[in-house]
Each structure stands twice: as C-alpha cells, then as structure tokens.
Amino acid sequence: MSGPSTDPRDLGALSTATQRLSSMSNRREIYEVAVRSAQTVLSATHCGIWIAESDSDQLRLVAQADPTATLFEWVIPAGSDHPVWTAFDGEDVSISSISSIDLANTTDTTNSTDTTNSADSTNSADSTNSFDSIDSTDSSEASRQPSGTVVAFRLGAHGVLAVHVEDSIATDTISTDSAADDSSTDTPPPRSVQLGRILAESVTSALERSDHEHALRVQREQLSEFVSFVSHDLKNPLNIASGHLEIARSECTGAVDSFETIETALTRMNALVEDLLELAKQGELVTDRSTVSLQRVAEQAWSVVHAPDARLDLEGDFQTSCDADRLAQALENLFHNAIENADGPVRIRVGPIEPIETSTRSAALAGPVGFYVADDGPGIADDAYEDVLSAGYSTTGSSGIGLTIVHRIVEAHGWTVSASRSADGGARFDITDGSKPVAVPSTRDDSGT
Numbered sequence: 001m002s003g004p005s006t007d008p009r010d011l012g013a014l015s016t017a018t019q020r021l022s023s024m025s026n027r028r029e030i031y032e033v034a035v036r037s038a039q040t041v042l043s044a045t046h047c048g049i050w051i052a053e054s055d056s057d058q059l060r061l062v063a064q065a066d067p068t069a070t071l072f073e074w075v076i077p078a079g080s081d082h083p084v085w086t087a088f089d090g091e092d093v094s095i096s097s098i099s100s101i102d103l104a105n106t107t108d109t110t111n112s113t114d115t116t117n118s119a120d121s122t123n124s125a126d127s128t129n130s131f132d133s134i135d136s137t138d139s140s141e142a143s144r145q146p147s148g149t150v151v152a153f154r155l156g157a158h159g160v161l162a163v164h165v166e167d168s169i170a171t172d173t174i175s176t177d178s179a180a181d182d183s184s185t186d187t188p189p190p191r192s193v194q195l196g197r198i199l200a201e202s203v204t205s206a207l208e209r210s211d212h213e214h215a216l217r218v219q220r221e222q223l224s225e226f227v228s229f230v231s232h233d234l235k236n237p238l239n240i241a242s243g244h245l246e247i248a249r250s251e252c253t254g255a256v257d258s259f260e261t262i263e264t265a266l267t268r269m270n271a272l273v274e275d276l277l278e279l280a281k282q283g284e285l286v287t288d289r290s291t292v293s294l295q296r297v298a299e300q301a302w303s304v305v306h307a308p309d310a311r312l313d314l315e316g317d318f319q320t321s322c323d324a325d326r327l328a329q330a331l332e333n334l335f336h337n338a339i340e341n342a343d344g345p346v347r348i349r350v351g352p353i354e355p356i357e358t359s360t361r362s363a364a365l366a367g368p369v370g371f372y373v374a375d376d377g378p379g380i381a382d383d384a385y386e387d388v389l390s391a392g393y394s395t396t397g398s399s400g401i402g403l404t405i406v407h408r409i410v411e412a413h414g415w416t417v418s419a420s421r422s423a424d425g426g427a428r429f430d431i432t433d434g435s436k437p438v439a440v441p442s443t444r445d446d447s448g449t
Contacts, residue, residue, distance in 0.1 A: 013040045014195055018202040025210045031063035034161060034203045039065045041199060042192045044163035045148065048072045049203075050084055051159040059088060059159055072162070084160045087152035093193055094152040151192060153200035158207045161200050165192065216285065227276045234273050242266055275401040286323045286412045293317055294371055297324055298350045301331035307339045307346075315351030318368040322413055330409040331373065333402040334429055338375035341427070348375045349422075353432060370415065370432030376424035385419045388427075 017037035024030050031049050038047040046066060050059035059076040076082050087094035152162040245266065249259050295317040302312045312335070320327075331350070338348050352368035380388055389407045406429070410417040415433050422428035 010041050010043075010191075010195055013037060014199060017041065017199060021202045021206040024206050025213045027207065027210050028063075030203065030206045030210060034199070035063050035065045038161060038163050038196070038199060041195050042151070042163050043165065045166050046072070046164040047162070049155075049159060049161050050076060050088075052088065052157065059084060062159075072164075083150045083152045084162050087154045087162070088160045092154050093197065094150075095193070096150050096152075097148075151196060153196050155200055155207060156204040158204060161196075161203060163192075163196070213285075231273045231277055234269065238266055238269055238273070272401075275405075278401075278405055286326065286414075289321045289323060291319050291321050292324045292327075294320055294350070294352065297322075297328050298331055300324075301328040301335060304332060305335045305339070307335075309345040310335070310339050310342075311345070311347045313347065313349045315349050318352045318371075320371075326409050326412070330406045330431075333406045334373045337402055338373075338377055338427065342375070342377040346375050346377050346426075347424070348373065350374075353430060370430065372428055372430050374422035374424070374428040375426040376422065377426040379421055379426045380419055388419050389417065 014037070017033060020033050020037075021030060024033065034049055035047040038044060044065075046064065048061055048064035051062045052058075053060055057078050061072055061074045064072060073082065073084075076085050078085070083094040083096040086096075148164055148166040150162055150164050152160050155161055241262075245259060245262055248255075295314050298312070298314055335348055338346055350371060350373050353370045353372055355369050389403050407417055410431055413433075415431055417429060417431045420428050420430065
C-alpha cells in the first residue's frame with residue numbers, strides 16, 4: 001500500500017530541514033531541528049529522539065517536540081519489544097500500531113531531568129532551548145494521550161527518531177501491514193516512511209559530523225597543549241645552552257669541532273620546536289576563505305624560497321576558495337621539499353588538475369578540481385607514496401614535518417593530497433577537493449586530464 005502522492009508542502013519542509021541539518025554540528029540544535037521537522041513533514045502529533053548510551057545497553061530520550069508530554073518512555077532497555085528498540089536493533093524502520101498506555105512513561109524517572117548523555121552535553125554546553133528542561137509527569141496522564149501508530153527510524157549507531165501519528169492520519173499515510181523494509185518487494189513504502197527515511201539519513205549525517213568535529217577539536221586542543229608545553233620547556237634550556245656555548249668558545253680554542261657539533265645539534269633542536277608549533281597551528285580547520293588565483297599564491301610562496309638553482313614553471317591558472325596564507329605555506333613546503341631532495345638544479349611545475357573527460361561530460365564536471373606540484377628530482381620510492389606524507393618521514397635527515405604540515409593544511413581545507421611519480425620521474429603531489437573524478441596521472445602527462 002503506497003498511500004497518496006506526496007504533498008509538495010511536505011517536500012518543501014523536508015528540503016528546508018535537510019539544508020539546515022547539512023550545516024549543523026551542535027547536537028542540541030540537531031535534535032531540535034529534527035523533531036520539529038519530523039512533526040511537520042510526517043504530520044505527527046508527537047516526535048522524539050533516543051540516543052544510545054554506553055555499549056548500547058539502553059536508549060535514552062534526549063529531545064521531544066513537547067517537553068511536557070508523557071507520550072514517550074524516557075529509557076528503553078536493550079532487548080525491549082518497543083518499536084524504538086526494534087528499529088535500533090536492526091530493522092531500520094519499525095511501524096507499530098500502539099495504544100497510549102504502551103508508550104506512556106512507565107520507567108523510573110528519578111534521573112529523567114538529565115536527558116542528555118555525556119557526549120551530547122560536551123557538544124552542547126553553549127546551547128539552551130526547550131529540550132534542556134524536559135520534565136517527567138505522572139504516567140496516569142497517559143490515558144489522555146491518543147492512540148495511533150508509531151514509526152521509528154534508526155539513526156545509524158547513534159539512536160532512533162520516532163514519531164506518533166494519530167489513527168486518522170496513519171490510515172491515509174501509513175499501513176502497519178506494509179513492510180518497513182521494502183527491499184524484497186516491488187511495492188513502494190508508505191509516503192511517511194519514504195519521507196522519514198530521508199529525514200533520518202540527514203539527521204544521521206549531522207550527528208556523524210558533530211562527532212567528527214568534536215573529535216577533531218579534542219585532538220587539536222591536546223596537540224596544542226602538548227606543543228606549548230614542549231616548546232616552553234625546551235626553548236629556555238636551549239637558549240641557556242646556546243649562551244654557554246658562546247662563552248666556552250671564547251675561553252677554549254682547542255675544541256672547535258666539538259663546538260660546531262654542539263651548535264648543529266642546538267640549531268636542529270630549535271628548528272624542531274618551531275616545526276612543532278607550526279604543525280599545531282596548521283591543523284586548525286579553515287573557516288575563513290577567499291577566492292584567489294592559484295598562480296598568485298604560488299608566486300607568493302616562491303618569493304620566499306631562496307634557491308638560485310631551482311626554477312618554477314606555472315602551467316595554468318584557476319580561482320580557488322581557500323585561506324591564501326595557509327595555501328602559500330603548503331606550496332612553500334612542497335617547493336622546499338623538491339629543492340632539498342634534488343641532487344642539483346631542479347625544475348618545479350604547478351598547474352590545475354582537470355576532471356576526467358568523457359563523451360558525455362556535463363557542465364557539472366567542467367573546471368579544475370585541484371592542482372599539482374611536480375618536479376624533475378629523484379622522485380619517491382615506489383613503496384613510499386603513502387608514507388611520505390606521514391609525520392616524521394624523511395630520507396634527508398630532516399624532521400620530516402614539512403610534508404606533514406602540507407597534509408594538515410590540505411585536510412583543514414577539506415581537500416585531499418596524494419603523492420605519485422611525475423612525468424619527469426620526480427615527485428608529484430596532487431591536491432584535490434574530492435568533488436569530481438580525476439584521471440590517474442601517467443608518466444607521459446602531468447595535466448591530470
């Protein structure tokens with residue numbers, strides 16, 4: 001039973017919801033938009049979101065459209081035959097005809113005022129709304145809640161979004177006899193199930209993005225603290241050692257070689273500290289972008305590279321949206337990498353990468369997808385293409401942090417970087433935005449077309 005055709009207003013509300021969710025990372029805001037949108041899109045009388053707690057041993061209600069409602073249970077234990085757990089446990093979508101007493105808050109509400117788990121609280125400390133004050137009410141009020149149909153949609157490993165639809169609406173839009181999982185039938189699922197699945201997918205993506213960004217923030221904070229600690233505790237003794245080295249040189253002239261060895265070691269340690277500070281800074285996500293010319297940024301980076309035996313060839317240009325200073329830093333590091341690994345004069349080329357051309361190439365595939373930096377130096381060993389961008393990898397005795405900084409800058413833009421062999425037998429680094437397919441570079445052509 002497919003139900004009536006989709007109301008354009010439903011599609012409009014769904015489109016608005018998915019657009020809003022696509023830019024959200026705060027969990028409390030995601031919950032709010034999800035339940036409000038579900039109520040509108042699915043013509044629901046009520047809606048709630050349950051999030052899995054530690055080890056998925058239970059689901060806890062974290063948001064509902066009406067904070068004072070008693071229609072839904074606060075906690076749903078693992079193994080329950082409740083439609084919410086049924087959806088979470090693997091059915092993807094669960095449809096159940098249910099009476100009000102079945103959904104009433106019959107569980108222990110001693111701690112019900114705390115409706116967010118620790119992960120949610122971490123992501124929402126600066127967010128306040130009606131969902132923060134959900135209070136439980138005596139379950140005897142359940143008799144005043146209407147019976148109807150509950151449709152529960154799984155939100156990946158995060159939890160479940162469920163709506164309650166009155167019998168009069170469910171009759172037109174949902175059939176409890178219809179299989180929630182339509183993979184084995186040619187009959188399309190009910191209208192509300194179709195719309196709900198799309199909304200649930202958008203909510204799931206938003207929650208995954210929230211978790212990812214939270215993890216990145218934690219990592220950046222930990223790295224920043226570590227680097228600040230190391231740099232402070234190393235710089236002072238290094239400065240002291242450098243000062244005493246000069247005193248020793250002036251008073252003892254018989255150990256020139258030893259003094260030079262000490263100075264080289266101190267210089268290297270100072271460079272490592274500076275590299276660590278730079279690495280921490282470049283890991284921050286890029287939030288402020290401007291549209292700039294690739295050639296102009298490349299020229300800016302080249303202007304600070306002092307290498308008379310090196311040559312830069314710019315083989316095309318395009319406009320890219322980026323943090324220009326950080327992109328210049330990435331290019332500068334790539335230029336230095338080519339120069340430091342070359343045995344003599346080196347030629348470095350920078351140009352745009354075009355997407356794969358086909359006989360049916362559409363306008364969507366037009367325009368560069370990124371750029372390459374290639375050289376004619378000794379290149380990279382065949383088994384080191386993946387390792388060369390890893391922290392600490394080096395074949396010249398350097399810290400190996402230069403290319404790691406490139407990797408961090410690229411990731412901070414949401415781009416990707418890969419290493420391969422250039423047409424001249426040297427190294428080639430491709431930096432792309434991941435939006436369009438590109439050809440695998442050959443040894444005959446570095447253009448990427």
